[in-house]
Amino acid sequence: MNKIVLYEEPGYNGKSKELTDSVFNLETEIFAKTARSLKVEGKHWVAYKDKDMKGDFMVYGPGEHNNLGCMDREIMSLRLVKEELRSPHIMLYGDVIFQGEPRNIHDRADDLRRAGFNNLVSSHKVKEGVWILYDDFNQTGRRMITFKGEDCSDYRQFGWDGKLSSLRPLLNRDYEV
Template identity: 75%
Template sequence: MSKIVLYEEPDCRGDWKEFTDSVSNLGTESFAKTARSLKVEGKHWVAYKDKAMKRDFMVYGPGEHNNLGCMDREIMSLRLVKEELGNPEIVLYEHVDFRGEPRSIDERVDNLNTAGFNDLVSSHEVKQGVWILYEHFNQTGRRLITFKGEKCSNYCLFNWNDKLSSLRPLLKSDHEV
């Protein structure tokens, strides 16, 4: 079984709360913007700074995370990563509504420019795994996370049209992303 334990103090100390499934609003659990450290067992978890699993996020793999850095007292929702992290695949499309030239990607790409596809993506479909998409080269800038089965038909809806420059699959070995 996978679980995450949030602690009110650094170094996994103080009052704590354990979760075994996703939580869209930690306020209902009286633990919103409280965590200063955490421990993960089993699969990865995604912690978000907003309710309903939106906005800025951090992915935590198995182990103790004694200091949460930019997520210190910021976590508002949690998502358990239920997807298998082997054999990742995402299909990127040049235009909205999955039109235009498609590109199937199955590994980390630090610079979509080398593939002639930089700043051209307007939609995607995740076939397998969990993917982190970045606005700039070498996994920098604003980012999005997307999961197996998710289809995003129009990047214009969140001001990402023609901005994707790098991406990477979440790996089992990732400790913190």
């Protein structure tokens, strides 16, 4: 069974809310910006600071999470990661609208210049898994998370201006990002 239990206090104390599927707005569950600790059973969950699974995020894997860090009293929406996290695969394109020579990526890349992109990746298609993309090298800077079946035809819509610089797949062993 896949579930997340949110607690209103650190140490898994206070009121709690158990969820078994994604929630676009925790206000409907009367638990928005309340969680201070949580427990995850089964698959990973992505917690977002904004409604509709937008904004800054944190990934929580199976286990107990007594300290939510930057997500303390900030969680507004949650997504259950239903995708399989083995055999990750993303197609990267140097130009917008999936133009330019496509490159198949299956592993973490700390510097896409080394993969021949010269710091110019402008679009992608996720074939398998879940990927975390960064606009700077070594998994730093602004970031986004993208899931199997999702495409992004132009990073300019996120203010990245063709500047995807590093990325990594979410793996089963990852607990917090």
